[in-house]
Amino acid sequence: MPGTAGNLSVTLGRDPLRLAVTASGLDKGELTASDIVIVDDAGEGVVGEGGSEQRPSAEAGLHARIAAVTGAGAAIHVHALAAVRAGHQWPGGVVLHDLEMLKGLGHRAHGERVVIPVVPNGQDMRVLGDAFERQYVRPTASVAEVPALIVADHGIYAWGADLRQARWHLELTEALLQIALSRA
Numbered sequence: 001m002p003g004t005a006g007n008l009s010v011t012l013g014r015d016p017l018r019l020a021v022t023a024s025g026l027d028k029g030e031l032t033a034s035d036i037v038i039v040d041d042a043g044e045g046v047v048g049e050g051g052s053e054q055r056p057s058a059e060a061g062l063h064a065r066i067a068a069v070t071g072a073g074a075a076i077h078v079h080a081l082a083a084v085r086a087g088h089q090w091p092g093g094v095v096l097h098d099l100e101m102l103k104g105l106g107h108r109a110h111g112e113r114v115v116i117p118v119v120p121n122g123q124d125m126r127v128l129g130d131a132f133e134r135q136y137v138r139p140t141a142s143v144a145e146v147p148a149l150i151v152a153d154h155g156i157y158a159w160g161a162d163l164r165q166a167r168w169h170l171e172l173t174e175a176l177l178q179i180a181l182s183r184a
């Protein structure tokens with residue numbers, strides 16, 4: 001998260017949807033508890049529920065959509081170079097296969113084609129959220145979820161049951177993207 005890049009969220013409740021999200025424009029390596037904003041399903045700040053009154057992340061709306069659609073307990077967004085490069089190179093989705101680390105995302109190391117979806121960048125989080133929803137593939141009993149989304153020429157979101165698992169998914173996906181780029 002160079003400079004003020006990136007943002008994080010934790011899902012606090014689902015009915016109504018509430019997320020704790022980082023405030024906008026801050027160095028995420030220097031956050032304190034007073035830099036956390038509570039937002040609704042549109043990523044708008046909610047007052048009176050204990051959070052900061054600072055402006056929520058400009059990308060809070062996409063965090064909220066990811067939480068609503070996937071059931072994620074936490075999400076992390078960074079501007080990892082491999083994600084920016086891969087999203088530019090494969091705007092239709094990044095195909096990963098035959099890589100041991102896919103097991104860390106719940107997929108098979110061999111014989112499975114895993115596609116990391118890519119959506120175009122933009123400033124309207126409803127547009128990004130709609131593009132995400134169109135591409136999101138719900139997990140089934142036999143096929144695991146792909147817990148990551150690339151925003152082309154911008155960065156990557158990864159999510160999980162909690163922040164720790166979201167970080168694992170993020171780190172694994174970044175490493176897998178580095179390998180995919182090195183194979184191309």
Ligand SMILES: CSCCC(=O)C(=O)COP(=O)(O)O
Nearest residue numbers: 004005006007024025057058
């Ligand atoms: C300085 S990076 C540009 C904004 C961005 O993409 C980002 O991830 C950080 O935005 P936020 O509003 O969450 O600080």
Ligand SMILES: [Zn+2]
Nearest residue numbers: 006077154155
């Ligand atoms: Zn960003």
